[in-house]
Amino acid sequence: MSAPVLVAERLSRELPGDPPVTLVAEAELAIEPGKFTAIVGPSGCGKSSLLYLLGLIDRPTGGRLLLDGQDMSPLSGDERARIRLQRFGFVFQFHFLLPEFNALENVMLPIRRLGRLTLPQAEARARDLLGYMGLADKALKSPDKLSGGERQRVAIARALANDPVLVLGDEPTGNLDSVNSARVVNLFRDLAHSQGRAVVCVTHDPAIAEVADIRVSMLDGRIVEVIRQETGALEPGASA
Amino acid sequence: MAGRLGLLIHIAAKHLLMRKRQTLVAVSGVAVGVGFFLAVSALMVGSQADFVKTLIDSAPHIIISDERRSPPPQPGLTAFGKGAVQLHGYKIRSEVRGIKDWQAILREIDRMPGAIGSPSLSGAVTLRVGGREEALAVVGIDPSIETRVSTISDKLRSGHLIDLERVQGGVIIGEDQAQRLALGMGDIVAATSARGGTRNLKIVGLFKRGQMQLGSGTGYMLLREAQSLLGRPFVINRIGVKLPDPYAAQDAATALEARYAYKAESWQERSADFLGLLLTRNVIMYSVVSAILLVASFGIYTAVSNSVADKRRDIAIMRSIGFSQGDLQLVFVMEGMALAVVGVVLGWGLGFVLMSVLGTLKFPIAGDIQPIPLDRGTRQYLIAAAASLAAGVVAAWLPARKTATVDPVDILRGAV
Numbered sequence: 001m002s003a004p005v006l007v008a009e010r011l012s013r014e015l016p017g018d019p020p021v022t023l024v025a026e027a028e029l030a031i032e033p034g035k036f037t038a039i040v041g042p043s044g045c046g047k048s049s050l051l052y053l054l055g056l057i058d059r060p061t062g063g064r065l066l067l068d069g070q071d072m073s074p075l076s077g078d079e080r081a082r083i084r085l086q087r088f089g090f091v092f093q094f095h096f097l098l099p100e101f102n103a104l105e106n107v108m109l110p111i112r113r114l115g116r117l118t119l120p121q122a123e124a125r126a127r128d129l130l131g132y133m134g135l136a137d138k139a140l141k142s143p144d145k146l147s148g149g150e151r152q153r154v155a156i157a158r159a160l161a162n163d164p165v166l167v168l169g170d171e172p173t174g175n176l177d178s179v180n181s182a183r184v185v186n187l188f189r190d191l192a193h194s195q196g197r198a199v200v201c202v203t204h205d206p207a208i209a210e211v212a213d214i215r216v217s218m219l220d221g222r223i224v225e226v227i228r229q230e231t232g233a234l235e236p237g238a239s240a
Numbered sequence: 241m242a243g244r245l246g247l248l249i250h251i252a253a254k255h256l257l258m259r260k261r262q263t264l265v266a267v268s269g270v271a272v273g274v275g276f277f278l279a280v281s282a283l284m285v286g287s288q289a290d291f292v293k294t295l296i297d298s299a300p301h302i303i304i305s306d307e308r309r310s311p312p313p314q315p316g317l318t319a320f321g322k323g324a325v326q327l328h329g330y331k332i333r334s335e336v337r338g339i340k341d342w343q344a345i346l347r348e349i350d351r352m353p354g355a356i357g358s359p360s361l362s363g364a365v366t367l368r369v370g371g372r373e374e375a376l377a378v379v380g381i382d383p384s385i386e387t388r389v390s391t392i393s394d395k396l397r398s399g400h401l402i403d404l405e406r407v408q409g410g411v412i413i414g415e416d417q418a419q420r421l422a423l424g425m426g427d428i429v430a431a432t433s434a435r436g437g438t439r440n441l442k443i444v445g446l447f448k449r450g451q452m453q454l455g456s457g458t459g460y461m462l463l464r465e466a467q468s469l470l471g472r473p474f475v476i477n478r479i480g481v482k483l484p485d486p487y488a489a490q491d492a493a494t495a496l497e498a499r500y501a502y503k504a505e506s507w508q509e510r511s512a513d514f515l516g517l518l519l520t521r522n523v524i525m526y527s528v529v530s531a532i533l534l535v536a537s538f539g540i541y542t543a544v545s546n547s548v549a550d551k552r553r554d555i556a557i558m559r560s561i562g563f564s565q566g567d568l569q570l571v572f573v574m575e576g577m578a579l580a581v582v583g584v585v586l587g588w589g590l591g592f593v594l595m596s597v598l599g600t601l602k603f604p605i606a607g608d609i610q611p612i613p614l615d616r617g618t619r620q621y622l623i624a625a626a627a628s629l630a631a632g633v634v635a636a637w638l639p640a641r642k643t644a645t646v647d648p649v650d651i652l653r654g655a656v
Contacts, residue, residue: 048653057560058649078564085562092652096557100254110561115243158561170652 004030005068005165005198006054012062013049023049025221026063033165036192037200038212046221047202048170054200055088055168056080085114089159089167093174095151097143103130103154104139110161129157133187149180156187167191169201173208185211185234207234248567252574255547266543267583270628273536274587277529277624279594282614284525288518290613295511297391300358300480301489303510304496306339307503338475345479345500352492354484358382358389361463361477363470365431367413367441369421376413376431376459379478380466389482392447392460398425399445404462412445413459435471530627536583537631544576545639555643556651568643576636577629584625591624 008029015021024046031037031054039047052058053065056072065072067083075083084090097106107126111117117125130139133153143151152172159167169188173181185208192199192213201208209215211234217225256263339345342359349357361380366373383401387393393401397415404410411431413423423429423443432438441461449456467473481496481504483489489506497504508515548555555568595616602609 049649052649052652055560057652078566081559081562081564083562084560088562090560096553096560096652098251098254098554098557100251100258109247109558112243112247113561113563113567119243119246 002032002034004032006031007066007069008050008054008063009066010063011050011053011060011065013046013053013058014061022046022221024053024060027053027223029054029216029223029226031166031198031200032214033198034192034196035198035213036189036211037198037214037216038209039200039202039216039218040204040206040209041218043204045218047218049221050218051168051170051200051202055090055166056084057090085110086162087165089156089161089164091152091156091159091167091169091172093171095143095148095155097151097154097158099143102140102142103135103146103157106143106154107157107161110158114162126157126161129160130154133157149176149183152176152180152184153187156184160191165197167197167199169199169203171203172201173203173205181205181208182234189234210234244567248571249574252571252578255551255571256575256578259543259547259550262543262546263579266539266579267586269536269539270580270583270632271586271590273532274584274624274628275590275594277532277627278587278591278620279598280529280532281525281620281623282591282595282616283598283612284521285615285617285620286613288521289615291514292518295514296486296507299507299510300389301483301486302481302493302496302504302506304339304345304479304481304500304502304504306337306477308501309497309503338472338477339479339502342476342479345496345502348496348499349479349481352483355492356385356388356482358385358480358482359463359476359478360386360480361466361470361472361475363433363466363472363477365433365469367417367421368430368432369423372421374417374421375457376417377457378411378431378459378461378466378469380461380463380470380476382463386460386480389480395447397446397448399443401445401460403444404460407442407444409439409441409465410444411441411459411461412447413443414447414456415449416456417459418443418446431469433470437469437471439465439469533624533627533631536628537580537635540576540579540583540632541635541638543579544572544636545642547575548572548639548642552646553651555646556648559646559648560652565644569637569640572640572643573633573636576632576640579636580629580632583632584628587624587628588621591621 008027011024011027011029012022013024015023027050029050039050041047049058053060056065060073067087072080072083097103098109101109104123104126107129108122111122111125112119127136127139130136133156135150135153135157138146138150138154143154146154152175156172167188172188173184176184188199188201189211191197201212203209211231213228213231215225215227215229216223217227338361346357346359349355358381360382363378365376365378367376381404383404387401396412399412401412404412411429418424421429425443425446427443428440429443430438431441461469463476467475481492483492486507490508493504493506493509496502558568559565595614598612599614599616600611602611604610
């Protein structure tokens with residue numbers, strides 16, 4: 001077991017109200033690099049809420065989140081944005097590409113925002129990523145000219161743009177057919193196993209949960225079970 | 241961070257190009273505002289400049305007359321200071337002898353670089369033609385100097401100022417008065433001074449009508465002849481001064497008065513009422529044209545506001561990627577600025593065209609058909625641009641702040 005990159009300590013999220021609504025209650029979780037972690041559970045169990053807390057998109061109302069041992073709580077919004085830009089890549093159920101930009105430009109967005117590469121270097125990197133996703137010939141297409149599976153792969157390429165340690169997916173296969181779904185899941189496994197990234201996916205698809213290295217089950221905002229399992233690649237048609 | 245700014249500009253440009261119609265409306269709003277601002281202010285500033293120029297040039301910049309504002313210091317007061325001597329009921333003596341030692345004042349004026357002083361004598365005479373009598377305020381001048389000090393030669397309908405030197409007893413009077421007395425060029429008219437001297441004068445020139453500063457009852461003669469007609473040889477009671485910089489008149493007048501004690505009146509002092517009027521006029525003009533620009537910025541507000549509302553999802557996506565709050569506000573502020581900049585440039589074009597059209601129009605002004613005075617200086621262009629850009633930035637910034645209210649979690653989970 002390698003050292004965790006992201007650690008949740010009694011992480012809680014409540015919505016203010018009378019009485020307050022608890023989304024996540026005192027979650028204890030360690031996210032490891034090189035592992036594909038799946039968070040599963042019924043609808044409304046708080047698995048997406050936990051993911052947004054882990055991804056620094058939402059702020060916890062209790063507990064701590066440590067990234068490489070550093071407490072994230074005292075950081076300002078801009079500092080958290082900077083960390084998201086450098087360390088995290090997000091993939092959502094919907095592709096969430098910017099409609100005004102073509103595939104290549106969408107992938108270049110985080111690279112250009114980070115500003116470490118020149119424009120030609122950024123474009124070369126974005127083309128490499130699209131090539132890795134098997135989309136080399138679709139680089140200049142606008143998102144509405146791409147199929148659902150292609151869009152999701154562009155979104156994954158964008159998530160990988162700044163070479164993040166952490167790749168977070170919120171039902172990334174939720175809108176895909178089984179073939180594309182298996183392709184995306186195997187890609188995520190590959191990101192973890194071959195590239196050493198920490199991959200966390202929220203899903204309600206049991207087939208995906210089957211192939212995860214670590215399976216986190218949630219119920220009513222609480223983590224009820226963490227199972228480490230030996231798995232193989234997901235075959236097309238295996239997911240529900 | 242040129243890369244970051246470049247990226248944000250790129251995003252802003254994409255947003256604007258995606259919403260062509262709204263962009264067009266906002267840009268044309270600004271353009272029309274700027275265009276009309278330029279046209280209106282060119283008219284207002286132009287007419288004001290023309291008016292002030294008339295005010296300044298119609299008479300000498302400073303008029304020194306044989307009057308005093310305060311009594312000259314009495315020897316008793318100078319010698320004994322406070323308390324020892326008290327004077328009651330002391331009146332300012334009118335200087336019937338005209339300006340004393342005026343040659344010295346003229347020499348002093350000549351020492352000021354670029355300044356010209358023109359001595360003159362004015363007095364009242366009565367013109368008599370047949371049974372009709374009319375008063376004439378006669379001014380005796382040296383034509384060659386006077387033309388350099390005032391613009392009266394421009395106001396001649398017929399004849400030349402220099403004819404005063406050529407024709408014995410020559411006089412120039414106003415068109416109106418000549419008409420009332422049924423006089424024309426070359427006619428002879430009898431003039432009687434208050435002291436009883438009578439001479440025959442010959443009309444050698446006529447002033448145009450409607451010259452406020454001249455009045456209808458003013459006539460010009462040669463200084464020598466006026467002195468003889470008025471019975472005051474070698475006397476002058478007025479020195480007109482022209483300065484290279486009209487706006488130095490007030491200071492120069494104060495200095496001259498302090499030195500020679502004669503009342504020296506600058507054009508500013510003479511026209512204080514008009515200058516006050518111009519100030520009011522400027523306040524009115526700038527209120528109206530600012531309103532035009534303000535209304536134009538409403539278009540920018542609407543455009544940016546709609547853009548923010550439309551792009552809530554994109555805002556959430558970019559936030560999740562790692563764009564900061566400031567980045568996104570900047571995107572929308574830049575959209576507003578871009579609308580303002582393009583609007584200003586088009587507005588400059590529109591304003592230029594409007595001014596060109598106005599410049600071709602001619603109206604009867606001061607008895608002549610003249611083009612409307614227009615100020616086509618770059619200053620108005622810059623004011624319009626600065627005001628529009630400022631209004632545009634504010635109009636964009638107000639809705640851009642709303643990007644902060646976008647909660648990425650809500651939108652990313654709520655989906656499309």
